[in-house]
Amino acid sequence: MDIPTQYNPKETEQKWYSYWEGKGYFHAEVSPDRKPYTIVIPPPNITGILHMGHALNNTIQDIFVRYKRMRGFEVLWMPGTDHAGIATQNVVEKRLKAKGKDRETLGREKFIKEVWKWRDEYGSAIINQLKRLGCSCDWQRTRFTMDEGLSHAVVEVFIRLYRKGLIYRGNYIINWCPRCRTALSDEEAQHRDVDGMMYYIRYPIETEKSMDHVVVATTRPETMLGDVAVCVNPKDTRYKHLKDKSIILPILNRKLKVIMDPKVDPKFGTGVLKVTPAHDPVDFELGKSHNLEPVNVMNEDATINELGGDFEGMDRFEAREAIIDALKERGLFVKAEPHKHAVGHCYRCHTMVEPRLSRQWFVKMAPLAKPALRAVKDGRLKFYPGRWTKVYTNWMENIRDWCISRQIWWGHRIPVYYCKECGEKPEAVIVAKVKPERCPHCGSGDIEQDSDVLDTWFSSWLWPFSTLGWPKKTKELEYFYPTDALVTAQEIIFFWVARMIMSGAEFMNEIPFRDVYIHGTVRDDTGTKMSKSLGNIIDPIEIINRFGTDALRFSIISITAQGQDVFLSPQKFEIGRNFANKLWNASRLVLMNLKEGLIKRDLCQMVKDPALTLADRWILSRFYQASEDFAKSLESYRINDAANRIYEFIWHEFCDWYLEMAKLTMDEAHTQVTLYKVLEKSLRVLHPVMPFITEDIWQRLPREHGTDSIMISKWPHMQKQFVSKEIDSEMEILINIIQAIRNIRATWRIEPKKELSVFIKVKKKATLTSINTNNVYIKRLARTGDIEARTAINRPKHAAYAVRAGIEIFVPLEGVIDIEKEKERLKGKIAGLASEFKHAESKLKNKNFISKAPKEVVQKARDRLEFIKAEINPLKKNLKLL
RNA sequence: GGGCGGUUAGUUCAGUUGGUAGAACGCUUCGUUUACACCGAAGAGGCCAUAGGUUCGAGUCCUAUACCGCCCACCA
Numbered sequence: 037m038d039i040p041t042q043y044n045p046k047e048t049e050q051k052w053y054s055y056w057e058g059k060g061y062f063h064a065e066v067s068p069d070r071k072p073y074t075i076v077i078p079p080p081n082i083t084g085i086l087h088m089g090h091a092l093n094n095t096i097q098d099i100f101v102r103y104k105r106m107r108g109f110e111v112l113w114m115p116g117t118d119h120a121g122i123a124t125q126n127v128v129e130k131r132l133k134a135k136g137k138d139r140e141t142l143g144r145e146k147f148i149k150e151v152w153k154w155r156d157e158y159g160s161a162i163i164n165q166l167k168r169l170g171c172s173c174d175w176q177r178t179r180f181t182m183d184e185g186l187s188h189a190v191v192e193v194f195i196r197l198y199r200k201g202l203i204y205r206g207n208y209i210i211n212w213c214p215r216c217r218t219a220l221s222d223e224e225a226q227h228r229d230v231d232g233m234m235y236y237i238r239y240p241i242e243t244e245k246s247m248d249h250v251v252v253a254t255t256r257p258e259t260m261l262g263d264v265a266v267c268v269n270p271k272d273t274r275y276k277h278l279k280d281k282s283i284i285l286p287i288l289n290r291k292l293k294v295i296m297d298p299k300v301d302p303k304f305g306t307g308v309l310k311v312t313p314a315h316d317p318v319d320f321e322l323g324k325s326h327n328l329e330p331v332n333v334m335n336e337d338a339t340i341n342e343l344g345g346d347f348e349g350m351d352r353f354e355a356r357e358a359i360i361d362a363l364k365e366r367g368l369f370v371k372a373e374p375h376k377h378a379v380g381h382c383y384r385c386h387t388m389v390e391p392r393l394s395r396q397w398f399v400k401m402a403p404l405a406k407p408a409l410r411a412v413k414d415g416r417l418k419f420y421p422g423r424w425t426k427v428y429t430n431w432m433e434n435i436r437d438w439c440i441s442r443q444i445w446w447g448h449r450i451p452v453y454y455c456k457e458c459g460e461k462p463e464a465v466i467v468a469k470v471k472p473e474r475c476p477h478c479g480s481g482d483i484e485q486d487s488d489v490l491d492t493w494f495s496s497w498l499w500p501f502s503t504l505g506w507p508k509k510t511k512e513l514e515y516f517y518p519t520d521a522l523v524t525a526q527e528i529i530f531f532w533v534a535r536m537i538m539s540g541a542e543f544m545n546e547i548p549f550r551d552v553y554i555h556g557t558v559r560d561d562t563g564t565k566m567s568k569s570l571g572n573i574i575d576p577i578e579i580i581n582r583f584g585t586d587a588l589r590f591s592i593i594s595i596t597a598q599g600q601d602v603f604l605s606p607q608k609f610e611i612g613r614n615f616a617n618k619l620w621n622a623s624r625l626v627l628m629n630l631k632e633g634l635i636k637r638d639l640c641q642m643v644k645d646p647a648l649t650l651a652d653r654w655i656l657s658r659f660y661q662a663s664e665d666f667a668k669s670l671e672s673y674r675i676n677d678a679a680n681r682i683y684e685f686i687w688h689e690f691c692d693w694y695l696e697m698a699k700l701t702m703d704e705a706h707t708q709v710t711l712y713k714v715l716e717k718s719l720r721v722l723h724p725v726m727p728f729i730t731e732d733i734w735q736r737l738p739r740e741h742g743t744d745s746i747m748i749s750k751w752p753h754m755q756k757q758f759v760s761k762e763i764d765s766e767m768e769i770l771i772n773i774i775q776a777i778r779n780i781r782a783t784w785r786i787e788p789k790k791e792l793s794v795f796i797k798v799k800k801k802a803t804l805t806s807i808n809t810n811n812v813y814i815k816r817l818a819r820t821g822d823i824e825a826r827t828a829i830n831r832p833k834h835a836a837y838a839v840r841a842g843i844e845i846f847v848p849l850e851g852v853i854d855i856e857k858e859k860e861r862l863k864g865k866i867a868g869l870a871s872e873f874k875h876a877e878s879k880l881k882n883k884n885f886i887s888k889a890p891k892e893v894v895q896k897a898r899d900r901l902e903f904i905k906a907e908i909n910p911l912k913k914n915l916k917l918l
Numbered sequence: 919g920g921g922c923g924g925u926u927a928g929u930u931c932a933g934u935u936g937g938u939a940g941a942a943c944g945c946u947u948c949g950u951u952u953a954c955a956c957c958g959a960a961g962a963g964g965c966c967a968u969a970g971g972u973u974c975g976a977g978u979c980c981u982a983u984a985c986c987g988c989c990c991a992c993c994a
Contacts, residue, residue: 110956621954
């Protein structure tokens with residue numbers, strides 16, 4: 037059979053991927069006679085390119101998908117992308133800017149056309165990369181969150197929640213990104229520690245005798261322009277005198293009320309809080325409970341507005357400096373102290389988020405969280421590893437309302453219309469699927485749609501059912517929902533996983549999946565997260581080009597322990613490349629020797645075949661154990677264990693031992709059959725992990741396997757009758773003997789080509805028989821001549837000796853090595869070491885050396901001494917044997 | 919401030935209900951015997967972070983401590 041000497045991954049990958057796709061193997065249909073297995077892809081966003089996190093994530097999913105498909109499930113792995121509102125808008129805006137255009141002059145409609153154009157051109161890049169990864173997704177069912185069907189689901193959900201009173205609109209402090217100029221949800225504001233300053237500022241008290249002050253502490257002095265009050269804790273005796281007094285806001289000279297509220301911590305700062313309801317969430321709450329009118333002093337881009345007096349037009353940080361200078365001039369500045377605190381940053385552009393008072397749409401989350409919480413508590417939904425359960429419940433129990441409106445253009449426009457005639461009346465708000473002709477209240481035709489769009493996650497949280505046609509009751513939805521598993525990274529547990537569970541419970545009355553497998557974050561070998569901005573990314577496509585897809589997949593899986601972060605460096609991919617190479621060459625050996633007429637045998641019949649050797653039985657026994665272990669590990673999400681188990685089997689059991697033994701009887705039928713069966717089945721077990729190389733080799737094997745592809749072949753059926761601990765341990769003894777003899781050869785420096793005669797002393801009769809019937813293997817693999825095994829043996833003269841598992845092994849050295857010469861060599865070596873030992877010992881007894889030499893040098897000397905001790909004893913033992 | 923993860927061979931990491939410590943890479947020595955040097959053989963290398971406790975027995979369970987890392991949090 038013809039098989040190239042050199043494995044060429046690229047060729048293999050291209051050939052077989054298009055073959056699978058062409059045959060339609062990825063496609064899943066409703067098939068009532070089979071059980072469905074559905075896996076939910078975390079849809080990558082269209083601006084993204086494949087990074088290692090994706091590679092890990094999708095490899096894991098593809099392993100499950102291929103495995104389950106082989107196990108007879110109707111597998112649906114539905115791919116798709118999300119529209120990534122802010123990120124995509126940013127990308128397209130940047131592109132426009134390069135052409136000298138901008139979004140505002142273009143206008144909304146034309147801009148959105150531009151975005152669609154962009155997405156048609158670049159938005160499927162990541163899909164193609166997933167194909168190169170070998171992902172067996174049902175590409176015919178590829179979905180996009182802006183598709184008609186999914187958009188329809190979004191509107192439907194908005195309306196249902198609104199009618200249920202779970203969506204409301206209101207003025208609140210939200211996270212505002214001044215660069216993207218939009219509101220963000222709490223999750224989208226990522227807290228990072230910032231080395232800031234705490235500024236202490238004097239606020240004058242309005243009294244008869246002026247000059248009295250109260251000192252206020254703040255990290256954001258620029259917000260003082262929006263101060264409306266000063267607040268102290270009612271129990272704080274230091275500030276009792278402030279009651280009913282007024283405070284003068286410096287610079288702007290506005291009168292501030294003094295309010296008392298237990299929310300203020302007397303121990304923090306000076307115990308006096310300046311109250312800025314429009315720019316701080318706590319202050320906002322205070323303002324509400326004390327009836328204070330907020331003063332918003334900032335524009336959308338975080339510059340100071342007209343209410344900021346002389347500071348109008350300045351950026352927030354510029355204004356901060358200017359205000360401090362102004363305060364210093366007036367003698368109202370006390371001090372600034374370094375202060376570390378966590379500040380929110382936009383998760384898309386990393387700009388410091390500004391808390392901002394504005395009118396937004398929110399989802400009331402607490403009622404949605406309840407059933408989602410219950411599902412986890414009563415075990416219907418499980419996290420792997422389990423520790424994420426706590427993280428999840430914690431978040432759910434303290435859930436806050438979700439700000440879903442975004443002041444951008446790319447996304448699902450909010451299905452809310454306002455009647456201009458009705459103005460600010462509540463009746464002016466019309467929530468509808470399509471724009472109403474007339475206002476149902478006043479009949480006016482002057483109606484405008486809300487200009488905001490929805491958070492991208494407001495469409496992805498519906499993914500498990502919106503992609504299956506919801507709200508229509510499709511047969512796919514009924515068959516494939518709820519899905520089985522979700523594989524994802526910890527970063528999106530709150531953004532996506534938790535919300536999907538809530539939406540599933542709410543709209544489908546059933547949580548969307550039962551297993552959530554959270555894998556680790558991919559980091560570089562210094563432990564920092566891989567990111568474009570840090571420039572420490574390892575591009576999976578580059579790795580694929582260099583090592584092959586299978587190598588990438590195998591390597592990344594084998595080093596990813598359940599839920600543990602993954603530390604990567606390019607050289608780690610050599611594991612997989614070497615393994616692929618090993619597999620290829622082992623297969624070559626088998627293929628070159630396979631005679632088609634000899635392999636057609638039924639396994640069930642084979643067990644009884646007396647021609648089967650110990651080696652044949654052993655490798656079959658090992659194979660079935662390996663394949664079972666593999667499956668068990670996989671089903672419990674211990675994927676690295678699975679990968680390493682099959683690696684261990686193929687490399688160290690099949691290649692290192694069985695193939696070497698099989699070479700003895702290569703032409704015999706039992707060996708031919710065993711070689712063929714074990715290789716063919718091993719390929720099937722390995723296929724989910726390394727799809728390309730396994731398909732390629734499998735297709736070169738003689739065709740008696742009924743299907744056109746390993747991809748749709750059946751998972752090897754367990755044949756318990758082959759699993760035998762007795763066979764295993766019988767072989768283990770042989771292996772031990774062989775290793776012992778090889779060891780003797782190495783320690784006595786026996787020429788490789790010299791044949792040895794061997795005496796073996798065994799206690800058990802059965803073992804003796806086994807050794808005698810199988811001594812051909814010892815002869816071949818340990819390269820020996822005659823082997824004499826008996827229950828009673830006298831130690832031969834001048835013999836090397838070893839004992840393994842209770843079996844004694846003697847190898848006479850006379851005639852094998854020059855005994856006198858070896859004696860001399862050993863004596864010389866011992867003498868040399870002894871003198872070195874003496875020297876080192878006396879050195880270490882020298883007090884001057886110990887006290888004056890650098891510590892490392894002394895330690896080295898000590899280590900050396902220990903080393904010599906350890907070296908010298910075995911040599912002495914050997915000398916005695918001669 | 920709360921929660922979580924890590925600390926095991928020179929390095930990077932496995933170690934599933936407690937039972938004589940594993941892999942990969944690197945290192946040393948040998949080897950090109952008709953699959954493979956992206957290879958084979960033999961070998962060296964570990965008070966499993968520290969201190970207590972439970973147990974016949976602890977890398978594994980409990981309690982503290984230290985260091986590294988992550989997540990969450992409206993202390994201005």
